[in-house]
Amino acid sequence: TGHAPAERAVTARPGGDDPAASGWVLDGMQSAVPWAQAADRIAVPAHTADGRTVLALVDPGRAGVTLADQVSTNGERLAEVRLDGVRVETHEMIDAAGAWEWLRSLLTTGTCALALGLGERVLAMTAEYTGKREQFGFPVATFQAVAVQAADRYIDLRAMEVTLWQAAWRISTGAGGPLPPAGDIAVAKIWASDGVRRIVQTAQHLHGGFGADTDYPLHRFHAWAKQIELSLGPAAAHEAALGDLLADHPLS
Structure with missing residues (x-):
């Protein structure tokens, strides 16, 4: 669901059980890793005993790595990646402070952009279909009940757009604000997750039975929207994160 941070699912120990050994040893499991089966390296966030998060670049063919096939809501190929005492050399680790947080910020903002598109x-x-579909001699788009629902979803889109650009601007410029950039990213993902869900639900409703026809592409967008909604955390997870930020940075 995205409520459990990905970096808590895998542990990283320097050198493993041998204090004289170099590199790191990884144990744990990550689920729903896109296209891990075809990757040369898998970026795996892991937490250390001293509370830091490091980023390991893991060869999927290395000893101790097990991949199990998974399929996403929209048919994308995923994998469950299990790590059992996997040794990773020092040059395959990114342990700079904030590296994982930076990558997660970029991935989350990119997911918001996908939702907007x-x-x-x-x-x-939906506008094209309701403009052509006639009932009682008029296009259904001219009916107030249809127009109001479409207008509400247009408002969702514009909110998704402005919060996305705000988050991207904070990340790219490092500009200050009342909250850290993580606050703007959380707001963008809340709007992206809730907004894209409302848009596809309304689209299905206004298309009627035609929207359920598998020869028409709307059902594929609906499945993809559900995956985007939950990827890197649903709205509820980001609302909780935003609440924590507000508690730590009270607005004057």
């Missing part, structure tokens, strides 16, 4: 396309499909 998907939502734009789905609302355009």
